[in-house]
Amino acid sequence: MRGDVNADGKFDAADVVLLQNWLLAVPNTNLANWKAGDMCEDGILDVFDLCVMKSELINQ
Numbered sequence: 624m625r626g627d628v629n630a631d632g633k634f635d636a637a638d639v640v641l642l643q644n645w646l647l648a649v650p651n652t653n654l655a656n657w658k659a660g661d662m663c664e665d666g667i668l669d670v671f672d673l674c675v676m677k678s679e680l681i682n683q
């Protein structure tokens with residue numbers, strides 16, 4: 624599922640927090656499905672994907 628980086632079957636705030644922590648290089652942060660977080664679909668996971676993810680969560 625799009626945005627479901629912790630692979631629990633739903634896209635919610637926990638996924639946004641997880642991606643944010645991962646981008647900040649917080650220790651012990653593992654993305655179960657990083658490709659789900661590639662919102663810009665450019666093969667790279669970065670802050671732009673986090674921005675898209677945040678706006679999609681708000682607009683859900």
Ligand SMILES: [Ca+2]
Nearest residue numbers: 627631633638
């Ligand atoms: Ca999730």
